[in-house]
Amino acid sequence: MADIYYTLRNKIKNRKLKIAVIGLGYVGFPLALEFVKNGYNVIGIDNNKKKVDSINKSSSYLEDIDESVFKNAVNSKRLSATDDFSVIKNVDCISICVPTPLGKTKDPDISYVLNAADNVRKFMKKGQIIILESTTYPGTTRELILPKFEKSGLKVGRDFFLVFSPERIDPGNKEFNIKNTPKILGGVTKKCTKIGKYFYSEIIDKVVEVSSPEAAEMVKLLENTFRSVNIALVNEVAIMCDRLSLNVWEVIDSACTKPFGYMKFYPGPGLGGHCIPIDPHYLSWKLKSLNYRARFVELAGEVNSEMPDFVVNKIADSLNKQKKSIKGSKILIFGVTYKKDVSDLRESPALDILTILEKKGAIVQFYDPIISRFMLNKKSYKSKELSKNLLKNIDCVVITTDHSSVDYKFVLDNANIIVDTRGVYKNIKSKKIVRL
Ligand SMILES: NC(=O)c1ccc[n+]([C@@H]2O[C@H](COP(=O)([O-])OP(=O)(O)OC[C@H]3O[C@@H](n4cnc5c(N)ncnc54)[C@H](O)[C@@H]3O)[C@@H](O)[C@H]2O)c1
Structure with a gap:
């Protein structure tokens, strides 16, 4: 049998490498497309059936996706998706991009990674390269993932290759993308690193090998x-x-x-x-x-998680100056996603501010040009239409996310008071503006 290392190299070079990407979220979906763009066939695996169906219908659920590349990838059958892990039997490379959140006690929750690894183990075969892309603590790949894979009877570095290569994608960033962001990579054995580097060097401008x-x-x-x-x-x-x-x-x-x-960082309503x-x-x-x-x-x-309270105090002070209290005031949360020009609501400080204000008795509404509705604390919220009438009827507008598509002059002209946590009015003098 041909040496599996050289077989893989040839497949990489000749674009015959078949790739499975596990987890089709903010990281896995664009990565899968990047592989397709570079001539590989990709099957995405996700346990969320809705995402699987969307991909197969070439309907994107992320805003950063190049529609024409995506449609082309699906129509040409170079990209498809499934929730069935048995397709792993038919691929040469497996990239794991599942979430790594925190549990209730703020401890790492790596259950998604472990679950994905268990599913890989069931169907893995000799000659594959497996890359973990999910962010995790040092030791995860070698101490937790490797033993699972070696339980299959296969030996790392000889029968399969295992690499950790963290994804560095920055959603919404127009300058840096997967191709021009250097990729860090460390394999369990030297051969693992070598094959991982060979593969990624076909796709990414610069691959940085670590020990x-x-x-x-x-x-x-x-x-x-x-x-x-x-x-x-x-x-x-x-x-x-x-x-x-x-x-x-x-x-x-x-x-x-x-x-x-010195390096530029700006304050905000929280992480x-x-x-x-x-x-x-x-x-x-x-x-x-x-x-x-x-x-x-x-x-x-500690400091970052106190920022929503600091913003709420600013809101209280600005209302106080108008002889108003938070209780009963109409407050518009302006931008709910965690950063500008993305649709991601996860851990968004705007939602913390909204919750605190509601607990204090404010009548909270929101506007976001990207998100039309969301659920929070079992309650459904729908974005208001941005209008003169809306702004004039609101006691305090809180700019929590500075989406680029907004006409901030219009907001300033028509709002009564604005608490600006993002510095959108940093160069403007107005009594209406309360800065962070
Ligand atoms: N979002 C970012 O900007 C970003 C950037 C760099 C790194 N990361 C890291 O990448 C990893 C993925 O993050 P993300 O933002 O793409 O998460 P995400 O929640 O957007 O996507 C993860 C996907 O994995 C699927 N999934 C979960 N468990 C699964 C399983 N066992 N089998 C198959 N599919 C499963 C989910 O349904 C989801 O579609 C995390 O470790 C994160 O820290 C994220």
């Missing part, structure tokens, strides 16, 4: 912890500037003129999304098991 899956797992956690800590720092600077009656946006933009030794609020907890949890307290991680988490 182990643990190092690759740690790289991703460093990147997201770096963001969490720096955002916490500027959030605290915002709180300090507030006490000092200084404009934090002016201070930050001026600091940004320094061409070295959101499936990465920055969550991933640092993976790191601190792992370190706790090694008897070490990750102090920066914990402090950043």
Whole structure:
């Protein structure tokens, strides 16, 4: 039998490699399309039947997807989806992109990864390369995933290859995409790294090899912890500037003129999304098991999670100045997704602010140009139509997400008071504007 390493290399080179992508969300769906764009045949596996059906009907549920590439991929039968894991028997490469959230106690919940790995093990065969892309703590690939796969009787590095390569996608980013964002990669054995690098080098401009899956797992956690800590720092600077009656946006933009030794981060209503609020907890949890307290991680988490309350205090102060209270006031949450120009509501601080305001008796409505409705605490919310009438009838507008498509001048002209948590009015003087 031909050496499986060279067989895989040939398949990669000749575009004969068949790929399964497990988990067709914000990471897996665009990745699957990128593989197709590069000439490979891909089958997506997801246990959400709705997503599977959508893909097979070439109907996208994500906003960043290139419609024509997607339709072409499905019509040419290069991309299809299923909820049946047995298709793993027929592929050469398996990419795992399932969620890695936190449990109720804020501990890592890697049950999705373990479940996906169990399903892979049932159908895996000799000669496959398996890549874990989900963000997780150092040790997951080698200590938890590898033993499952080796239970099949196959040996890593000899019969199959196992690699950790964290996804770095930034939804909504128009400059950096899968192709031009360098890819970190660490295999369980040297051959695993080599084949992983060979594969990704066909698709991505730059592949950065690290010495182990643990190092690759740690790289991703460093990147997201770096963001969490720096955002916490500027959030605290915002709180300090507030006490000092200084404009934090002016201070930050001026600091940004320094061409070295400073990096731009802006404050906001709190952290959101499936990465920055969550991933640092993976790191601190792992370190706790090694008897070490990750102090920066914990402090950043504390500061960032207090931001929704800080914003609510700003809203209370601005209403107070108009002799109004939160209770009974009409408040418009302007933008509910966790960041601009994406449809992702996960961990969105706008939802925390909405919940706090409702608990205090406010009449809360929302407007979002991307999200028309959502469910929260078993209640259904529907986006208002943006109009003069709406804005004039609202006591306080809270800009929680700064979507690009909005006419902010129109909002300013017609609103009574605006609490701006994103700096959309940072260069405008108006008594209506209350800054973070
Ligand atoms: N969203 C981002 O911006 C981003 C960026 C980089 C890395 N990541 C990481 O990538 C991973 C995936 O994140 P995401 O945002 O794509 O999540 P997601 O929730 O958008 O998508 C995950 C998909 O996996 C499916 N799924 C869950 N368990 C499954 C199982 N056992 N078998 C098959 N399908 C299953 C879900 O139905 C869902 O469609 C996470 O570890 C995340 O931290 C996310």
